[in-house]
Amino acid sequence: MAENVTIARPYADAAFELARGAGALGPWSEVLDRLALVAADPDMQACFSDPNLSSERLTKLMVDVAGELNTEQQNFVRVLVDNDRLQVLPEIRDQFVALKNEHEGVLEADIASAFPLDDAMLATLKADLEQRFKAKLSVKVSVDPQLIGGVRIAVGDEVIDASVRGKLANMAAALKN
Structure with a gap:
């Protein structure tokens, strides 16, 4: 678990900076909640390790299941897929929320x-x-x-x-x- 937290930190920091820069901390938090729920689903986890699913198809699947995502959020999912980091989405969400809460007091x-x-x-x-x-x-x-x-x-x-x-x-x- 500590390893997942370490892996998730730079992604959470990047998402936070994107969200803060766009003035969209709330919407990003909601999107990360949805993405974390999708990533926690056992059927989706089976897709993460399926060698028959290309990165493009897995990205499209995640984006379609997660609902409305803007271009930056879709790119964020693409980076996670390309770096095989979808499994740490719950930790990314948790760290993002901690950064958001600290920022907002x-x-x-x-x-x-x-x-x-x-x-x-x-x-x-x-x-x-x-x-x-x-x-x-x-x-x-x-x-x-x-x-x-x-x-x-x-x-x-x-x-x-x-x-x-x-x-x-x-x-x-x-x-x-």
């Missing part, structure tokens, strides 16, 4: 909740976190019943564990000492 927040959060609770929690971290947040929410109750929030390197499971673990550690 956005932090990623992963919120795990014991129960589904309604829109009002999520909006309040997001507003409180944005005030605490003094940055806009891109929030991913998941449900983890093992938390028993409460939430566990990870923003960058900082983790806020307000879950019942976390509190029980802290109490158990305190009782051992």
